[in-house]
Every structure is written in C-alpha cells, then in structure tokens.
Amino acid sequence: MKGSVHWPRGTVAVSVGILLALAACAPKSGAQENDGSVGTAIGGALLGAYSGSVLGLIGGFGPCNRTLSGSACPRIAVAVGGGLGLASGLRLEAEDLGALNDRWRSAGYGAAIGGLVGYGLSLGVRQYGWRDVATFMAVGAGIGASPKGAGIGFAAGAAVGALGWMGLPNWKIGDAVAVSLVGLAAGGLAGWVTGPDGGNQRDAIVLPLQVRF
Amino acid sequence: MKGAALSGRTVLGLAVVGLLWGCSVSHRMGPISPCAAPLEDQEISWFGPTESRDRMANGVRCRTSGPPVVIESPGAFFEALHPGDSLAIFSWNVAVGGGDLLAFLEQEVGLVCLGSETRASTAFPHFALLLQEAFRRSEDLPPLDDPGLAARRSVHAPHPRGDPDVLEVAGLCGLATLYVPSGRNGADAPGERRLDKGNAILSTLPLSDFLAVENPFETERKVSVAASVPTPGLSQLRLVSAHMEVTSTFRRALLTGNQTRARQAAGLIEALQAHEEEKGRSPPTLVGGDFNTWSGGESALKMVRAAFPDSPPWDGLSTMGPFPTDHIFFRKGSTGGDPVEGPSPLVADSYRRIDRRYSSDHHGRFVWLRFGGGQDRK
Numbered sequence: 001m002k003g004s005v006h007w008p009r010g011t012v013a014v015s016v017g018i019l020l021a022l023a024a025c026a027p028k029s030g031a032q033e034n035d036g037s038v039g040t041a042i043g044g045a046l047l048g049a050y051s052g053s054v055l056g057l058i059g060g061f062g063p064c065n066r067t068l069s070g071s072a073c074p075r076i077a078v079a080v081g082g083g084l085g086l087a088s089g090l091r092l093e094a095e096d097l098g099a100l101n102d103r104w105r106s107a108g109y110g111a112a113i114g115g116l117v118g119y120g121l122s123l124g125v126r127q128y129g130w131r132d133v134a135t136f137m138a139v140g141a142g143i144g145a146s147p148k149g150a151g152i153g154f155a156a157g158a159a160v161g162a163l164g165w166m167g168l169p170n171w172k173i174g175d176a177v178a179v180s181l182v183g184l185a186a187g188g189l190a191g192w193v194t195g196p197d198g199g200n201q202r203d204a205i206v207l208p209l210q211v212r213f
Numbered sequence: 214m215k216g217a218a219l220s221g222r223t224v225l226g227l228a229v230v231g232l233l234w235g236c237s238v239s240h241r242m243g244p245i246s247p248c249a250a251p252l253e254d255q256e257i258s259w260f261g262p263t264e265s266r267d268r269m270a271n272g273v274r275c276r277t278s279g280p281p282v283v284i285e286s287p288g289a290f291f292e293a294l295h296p297g298d299s300l301a302i303f304s305w306n307v308a309v310g311g312g313d314l315l316a317f318l319e320q321e322v323g324l325v326c327l328g329s330e331t332r333a334s335t336a337f338p339h340f341a342l343l344l345q346e347a348f349r350r351s352e353d354l355p356p357l358d359d360p361g362l363a364a365r366r367s368v369h370a371p372h373p374r375g376d377p378d379v380l381e382v383a384g385l386c387g388l389a390t391l392y393v394p395s396g397r398n399g400a401d402a403p404g405e406r407r408l409d410k411g412n413a414i415l416s417t418l419p420l421s422d423f424l425a426v427e428n429p430f431e432t433e434r435k436v437s438v439a440a441s442v443p444t445p446g447l448s449q450l451r452l453v454s455a456h457m458e459v460t461s462t463f464r465r466a467l468l469t470g471n472q473t474r475a476r477q478a479a480g481l482i483e484a485l486q487a488h489e490e491e492k493g494r495s496p497p498t499l500v501g502g503d504f505n506t507w508s509g510g511e512s513a514l515k516m517v518r519a520a521f522p523d524s525p526p527w528d529g530l531s532t533m534g535p536f537p538t539d540h541i542f543f544r545k546g547s548t549g550g551d552p553v554e555g556p557s558p559l560v561a562d563s564y565r566r567i568d569r570r571y572s573s574d575h576h577g578r579f580v581w582l583r584f585g586g587g588q589d590r591k
Contacts, residue, residue: 061471066510068519070479074470118463125460126365127432132463139467170527173535174507 044093044100045086047107047145048192052085053078054142055150059185062178081189088192095195103145110144111137143184146191153187154180240264240429240476242483244491247425248275257281257393258491260484261427271427274434277362278394278409279354282380283423289331289387291417294339296445298584299560300418301340303567304454304501304541305577306533307379309346309364309398309410312573313372314382318342321567321577326386333417341416341442342388343454343501347379348398354407357397364410364433366399372572379413388415393425395436395456411436412454412502418442422449422492426484428477431461437481439488441496444558445584448496455481455502457513474505478513482520497546497553501578502539509537517542523557525564525580532566532576539566539578558582 060077067073092100118136122128143150160183161176245261245268261271294300303321307314318324323334333339357363383390394409401407412435414420424439437455444450460466461473469476481500489495500521504513509527518524521542532539541564545553563581570576 057467057470061466062508065471065475065512066508066515067512068515070475071470071472074472077470121463127460127462129462135462135464135467170509170529172508172531172537174511178508 040097040100041090041093043104044089046089047100047104048085048087048089048092049082050085051103051107051142051145052088052189052192053082054139055085055146055185055188056081058139058143059182059189061181062175063182065178081185084189085192088195092192092195099195106147107141107145110147111141113144114138114140143188146188149191149194150184150188153190154184156187157181157183240267240480240483242426242429242480242487244487245427247281248272257283257423257425258488259425259427260487262429262480264429267427267430270430271434274362274396275427277355277357277397278411279349279351281393281425282349282390283420284383284388284390285421286419287387287389287417288384289327289329291333291387292338294418294442294444294584296584298339298445300442300444300450300582300584301337302343302452302499302501302541302580302582303340303577304343304345304503304539304579305567306345306456306503306539306573306575307347308573308575309348309366309408310376310378312575313571314344314379315374315377315385316372317571317577318382318386320569320571321579324386326382328385329387331385331387339417341414341418341452343452344379344413344415345454345456345503346410347392347413348408348410349378349380349392349394350406350408352406354397354409357401357407360400363397363400366408378408379415383413383415386415388417389420390415391420391423391438391440393436393438396434412438412456414438414440414452414454416440416442416452422451424485424488426481428457429480431458431465431473431477433458435477437502439485439498444497444582450582451496451498453481453485453498453500453502455500455504457502457504457506459505472512474511474513475516478504478516482516485520495547497544497558499541499543499559499580499582501541503533503575504540505536505538506540507536514540520544523559525559525561528564528566530566530576532578533574539575541578541580543580556585558584 056077057074059081060074064073064077115133115137117140118133122133157180161179164171164179165173165176241263242260243263245259245263247257247259262268305312305317315326318326322340323336324331377385379392380390390413392411392413394411396409398408398410420440420442422441426437428435428437435456435458437453439451439453441449441451457474457477466473485498498521500517506514509529521544523545524542527540531537543557543559545557547553560581560583565579567577567579
C-alpha cells in the first residue's frame with residue numbers, strides 16, 4: 001500500500017542495488033573493442049535477454065490483453081523478446097564490445113530515470129508504492145539498453161495510435177497506448193537485432209520512456 | 214572488477230529473467246466464508262479466490278466494512294411481471310455518492326420516491342438498478358486501525374437533496390435491495406459517521422437467491438453481487454452487478470502480463486458457474502457493471518461475452534471519460550445442459566448509454582428485457 005513507512009528505505013535499497021549492479025557491469029572501454037571473454041559474452045547475452053524480455057513483455061501488454069490465452073501470450077512475448085535479445089547480445093559482444101558496454105551504461109541511465117518516473121507516479125497514483133518504483137527502475141533498465149530503437153519505435157507507435165484514436169470509431173485511448181507500446185518494443189528489439197550500427201549509443205539521444213498501461 | 218562485473222550481470226540477469234518468466238494469472242475460485250453475515254440472517258452464498266494471497270488481502274479489507282444488507286421485498290407497491298411486460302435494467306457506477314441517484318431515478322426512470330407511497334413510473338413500471346460504488350453511512354462500522362486500507366473518499370459537490378446513501382435511497386423509493394460492501398470508504402473522521410462502499414442491486418421486483426463474489430485481489434477488494442427476480446415464463450432471472458479493478462500496481466501488471474481484469478473476469482465467470490452447479494440450474498443471467506476496461510477489445514470483455522453469448526453488441530461509446538468501462542451482457546440460460554430455445558428476452562436494439570451522468574464520473578447503461586406471451590405491455 002502507498003503510504004507504507006517502509007517505502008523510502010526499500011526504494012533506496014533497491015535503487016542502489018540495481019545501480020551498483022549495472023555500474024559493475026559497465027567496464028570502461030572504447031569503440032570497436034573486441035577483447036571479449038566468457039564473462040563479457042555471458043554479460044552480453046544476459047543484457048540482451050533481459051532487455052528483450054522486458055521489451056517483449058511491455059510490447060505484449062496491449063495485444064495479449066486482447067486474447068483469451070491468459071498467461072500464455074505474455075510468456076510467449078517474453079520468450080520471443082528474450083531470445084532475440086540473447087542472440088543479439090551475444091553477437092554484439094563478438095562484434096563490438098564497446099557498443100555493448102555503452103548499452104550497459106544506458107541501461108543504468110534507464111534504471112535511474114525509470115526510478116524517477118516511478119517515484120513521481122507513486123506520489124499521485126494511490127496504488128503505487130516502493131515496489132512499483134523498483135519495477136519502473138527494472139523496466140527502465142530494459143528499455144534503456146536499447147534507447148534509440150525504443151524511442152523511435154514509441155514515437156512511430158504513438159503517431160499511429162493517435163491517428164487510430166482520432167479516425168477509427170471503436171479505437172479508444174487504450175488501443176492507442178497499446179500500439180505505442182508495440183512500437184516501443186518493436187523499435188527496441190530492432191535496435192538489438194541491427195547490432196552495433198542500429199543500436200550504437202554513441203551519438204544517440206538517450207530517451208528512456210516510461211508509459212504505464 | 215571482472216569478477217564483480219560477471220556476478221553483477223549474473224545476479225541481475227537471472228533474477229529478472231526468472232521474475233519475468235514467473236508471470237502468472239492464476240486464480241482458484243471456490244466457496245468462501247464471509248467476514249460479515251447479513252443483518253437479518255438472510256442467506257448469501259459467497260464465492261471468492263481461494264489462494265492464500267488473495268484470501269489474506271481480501272480478508273483484511275473485508276473486516277473494515279459492515280455487514281451486507283438484504284431487503285427481499287419492495288417496501289412500496291409494484292406489480293408483478295406479467296407475460297408481455299418489459300423489465301428495464303440500468304447499470305451505473307454512482308462514484309461513491311458523486312452520482313445523484315434520486316435525480317437519476319426521477320429523470321431517467323420517472324420514479325418519484327415517497328417511501329411506501331411510491332408508485333411505479335408509467336415509463337418504467339418494472340426496473341432494476343445494478344449499482345457499483347454505492348456507499349452506506351453507518352455508526353456500526355468497526356474503527357479503522359490502518360488508514361491505508363480505506364479507499365479514498367470521493368469528493369463531490371453536495372446534491373440539492375443532501376447525500377442519501379444507497380440504503381436511504383432504497384428506503385425512500387421502496388425498492389428491494391441487496392447491498393454488499395467491499396471495503397471502507399475513506400478514513401474515520403471525527404464527528405462523521407463511517408462509510409463503506411460496494412455493489413448493490415435495487416429492484417421493483419422481489420429479490421432472492423443472493424450471491425456475493427469476491428474478485429481475485431489486485432489492489433482493492435471488490436465484490437460483485439447477484440440476485441434473482443421472478444419473471445413470467447423464465448421463472449427466475451439472475452442479475453449481476455460487477456465491478457473490476459481500474460489498475461493494478463505496476464509490479465502486478467508486469468508480473469501478470471497486464472492480465473488484471475482478465476483474471477478478475479475469469480474469476481467471476483467461474484464463480485457464477487460454480488454457483489449454478491451448486492444449485493443445479495443455469496438461469497438466464499444479465500451481468501451489468503463497471504469493467505474498468507481501457508479498450509472495447511480487452512480480454513475481460515471477450516471472456517464475459519463468450520460466457521454470455523446473447524449479449525447486445527457494444528455501441529463503441531465510452532462511458533467514463535475516454536474509456537469504455539461500462540457494459541451489459543446477457544445469456545439466455547440452459548436447461549439440462551441445452552440452451553433455452555426461443556427468442557431472447559433481451560431487446561438488443563434497446564441497449565444504449567445514458568447520456569447524462571448525474572454528477573457521477575460514469576455514464577450509465579440501459580437495456581430492455583421483454584417477456585413473451587400475452588399482450589405487448591410495458
């Protein structure tokens with residue numbers, strides 16, 4: 001429940017934990033480095049799998065909530081996103097360790113911004129407490145690992161969703177939000193699949209976007 | 214540093230991937246013990262989620278509210294339904310006193326409430342109201358130890374005739390009543406009577422066969438209610454007033470893959486079916502309620518529509534701001550496992566949104582049921 005006296009301490013603990021973990025995962029490195037190890041390969045695979053899972057889950061929020069399949073649909077979305085992310089993370093580690101390290105760093109930024117967004121929402125949304133702030137951080141990290149694609153995808157999805165909302169009689173705001181999130185997920189996953197070129201963070205503007213649905 | 218990096222990645226990755234894979238929309242519904250009995254020993258069948266998480270969360274909130282209220286027979290004189298008569302059904306979320314129920318009854322139904330002197334309106338001689346977020350004032354509610362368990366009290370401008378609670382309106386209009394609170398409404402305030410809130414059914418026809426269904430818990434305890442009314446030919450028509458969650462916590466939304474309302478809709482359908490099996494019959498059933506849906510295509514609506522295949526089509530209209538939250542569904546029922554033959558009593562083209570909101574944040578919904586045989590009467 002919101003208003004629990006434990007939430008500031010809990011949020012601080014979770015926030016610090018996630019940021020420390022991400023900071024530990026982002027060794028300093030330059031572009032086009034290729035001196036990977038088993039550890040960096042595992043790290044790349046995990047980051048890709050995690051980010052892809054989050055993107056799949058968030059992207060599936062709308063479409064899965066239009067089926068009669070219960071939990072099967074979100075699980076499939078997580079599996080597909082996670083699988084794509086895992087393979088892409090491994091490939092990125094092999095091709096450009098520097099780009100992978102940038103993704104770890106932007107995941108950290110995403111977690112921090114997600115935490116801020118979650119904290120802001122927790123002040124106004126009665127249902128939200130410190131666990132939700134932590135969840136926003138976790139989701140922010142997943143989206144932040146592929147910010148360029150996710151941002152472009154979200155913008156495109158939001159545009160399509162808004163057009164549908166204005167133009168189609170049975171489209172409601174929930175449908176517009178759903179399409180925006182599908183765009184975010186598709187763009188974020190495309191950012192992973194296209195590898196160093198499509199997902200290179202060096203010149204990207206980091207736009208961690210948090211939309212609750 | 215490398216070791217730290219590896220362990221950080223491993224812990225973070227495995228923990229969160231494992232968490233995501235644990236997505237669950239599970240629920241189990243079954244008979245439950247109510248936390249409060251009705252005041253005059255009328256029997257209400259209770260169904261609800263049986264998983265311990267749901268039971269604990271619902272139980273704590275249940276104990277903050279007062280007992281259900283059952284008034285089986287109308288206090289005013291209303292004629293029984295005859296063949297050829299129609300029954301008007303209104304479903305409306307009254308926003309915890311925000312909605313002016315007396316004005317609604319006067320202007321939409323044509324009923325002037327004069328206690329036992331109340332007479333049926335000529336436009337709607339037979340009607341039932343399926344209400345969500347009705348409230349009751351009572352000095353008998355237990356003190357609230359944890360203010361966090363109280364739903365936020367709605368803030369609204371006072372109505373010209375004061376703010377009668379649902380039981381006062383029912384008494385003033387002489388209507389049969391089922392009111393089941395779901396939880397406390399607002400924290401205790403010095404000098405003010407305590408409030409709870411929940412779903413209600415008000416009717417010009419006598420009510421029987423009472424059922425309360427707790428939703429699988431998300432962030433608030435909500436209880437859908439059902440009661441039966443006598444009808445010509447069909448013997449009994451079951452009416453259900455349902456209310457689902459507007460939003461879960463973000464953590465729950467993530468863990469369930471945004472299946473909050475789908476989980477609750479599945480729970481309601483299961484409970485209604487279990488109650489039918491217990492009673493050994495599947496009566497015609499009308500479900501009206503605030504489903505809190507964001508889209509007309511949501512899983513929850515699809516599930517309820519599949520279980521109630523004789524439902525009127527959605528008109529594409531929103532009922533709460535831009536959200537299509539309020540709906541009515543219908544099923545003809547079955548005898549011996551076979552669907553009831555013959556035309557549906559539901560007049561599909563009568564299904565509509567009520568234009569005025571009467572100070573609620575929701576529009577109401579309306580539909581006619583017409584019962585065959587005899588002359589065509591209202």
